[in-house]
Amino acid sequence: MKILKILHMYADMLDLYGDSGNMEILEYRCRMRGIECETDHYSVDSEMPDFLSYDLIYIGGGADLEQQHIAADLLRCRAGIEKAYRDGVFLFLICGGYQLMGKYYRDADGNDIPGLGLFGYHTIAPESRKKRCIGNIVIRTEITGKAVDIVGFENHGGQTMGVKTPFGKVLYGNGNCSKSEAEGYFEKNVIATYLHGPCLAKNPEISDYMISYCLNRSADPPVELQPLDDSLEKKCRKVMLDRLINKYRQ
């Protein structure tokens, strides 16, 4: 049986709005199916990990100050992360993690913090620190082949521009820029998003997309994930969808 290997980067510094919960959820969903799951941690100045040996690399979001601290360290890891990404390792990136994989992040004072440049987008923070996109957010994503409406919580100042393949379409909330139509960034082995909450809490399809992707990187014949009882999660999402969206449709 394959062991799913996760590298959780900067868990001690980037953990806003329950972001570490995403790892707890992935581990839980693996455990319930008898899939062994191993999580390693990496933080500033730790020994350079072998990025290629992982199935999934995860980076959460953090306060602006912590983010600057991390940007420099992340550049040190650039070659390793890029190689892993090209090799098909899954990148799961929230908020700050999302921004730092782009070309650059321009802060409120106009200083550019270079990103890893893996993807073509960039992020600009508004001059006023008070202008933030904050609140519940609903997006419709079709990454699993079916339309799924997923619910999260966003809180970001940065406006991310130049995304050609978003994670989803905004049904409620802001998304990549204030009042924008698109949210996040997607490739078959990349989910980058502003959704906190944590993102996976009431959206089991997204967790399973990633687990399934990771298991099938090397599996032949392909592995089908055993279904779990997600009635609580789905009910939880429905309550929020009814509150945020459906009332406007009626």
Added chain:
Amino acid sequence: MKRILIIIGKIIVRLLHLMKRNAGNLPGIILWHLSGHKAVSMFKVDCPIIAVTGTNGKTSVTNCIAQLFEGSGKKIITNREGNNLDTGICSLLLRHCDMKGRVNADYLILETDESHVPVVYSQLKLDTLVVLNFFRDQLDRNGEMETLIQKINGFCKTFSGNLILNGDDPNTARLGKANPANRNVKYFHAEPYAFATEKAFEASEGRFCPFCGEALDYEYYQYSHIGKFICKKCGFGSYEPYITAENIDLEKPVFTADGHEYSPKLNSIYNVYNMTAVAAAAKLYNIDQKVTDSVISTYTVNNGRMEKFMLGDRDTTLNLAKNPVGANMTLRVMNEMKGEKELLFVLNDNVADGLDVSWIWDINFSVFERVTRVVTSGTRAYDIAVRIKNSGYPAEKIVVCPDLDKSVEELAVTPGKKFVIANYTAVQPTRAALKRFIAGNGGNSQ
């Protein structure tokens, strides 16, 4: 101009009073606008002001310090209802000042919101600032925690009054270095209690030295990031405590501070820290030991903070938890309690709760000890159920009842001990629901 504003303010207070409306905040908000956002600058206060701030425990500590002075026969003014923003403090002073804006008292004891400390005390002269702790709380309103600490740190740079700081919280203790010329910095500290741990137990912030960036070294953690820490690189964390709580035994509960034994009513490590802060204030102002004894040994709260109920014959404890630290503390108290118990968790996401509920993922539910069933309620009843399920707790033992009265009925179906956790806007409705149940089915509340 100031005279006119005071008169306008007084008229508003009088009108609200005649209309039998609460004058807790509105007069202050109006004066805030009229005074160009300097709502408290028009008052003349000659007596010493003591302010209490921090994420958790402000209300308790403010009330206790107020009792210290009241018990000493002093005339005090205090914001007992917790209107702790500049506008709330303005409303309070309006009610107590004369037509010239003079406030007549021996001491002002003011609970003050963290983000409002610089605002209020750049306008009023502060004698003592007590800072209890800084935890993640209501991020939406305050921006990020570091910004908040920076603001207060900025204030402390030019403050030369008494600074009573929690020496076991790096976020708080760092304020002691803001003004190197201030000789009135005093740290309170607590020796490890029975459940202190060598490793951090709950998600915590403040793991790095704010002065040199080095990871902090902990001798022990009491809870969250509170504990005995030191920076091995620059020495941050080495100080001589002004007062130390020792021999902490929460079973009784009892602890000693400055060699004196206290028997508080509340049995949490949390409360020991709060009461040590109170003892520090008592020491600073030379309060009679008998008065301090009586305040610390009788202080209790009947507003959803470790409040006891009997649902029929089911022994029930309700506690407010507005952030992960509070919730983790409550789980700790619940776990330390012997025997089996059931938990009701009521979670709301109203504006005053900060709208977002992701903080529940920072609660460590994997530590559940002898919890036989969980009932969830509130506007986010499903969110807390999903959270607890993902910690590994069996889903079939979780019952979701968004309706509060139904959730209390559900909780009371089985015999045994009950524990109830409610967040900020959920706590009063939960108390009311518990009391309704008791009225209909027997039992009692304190």
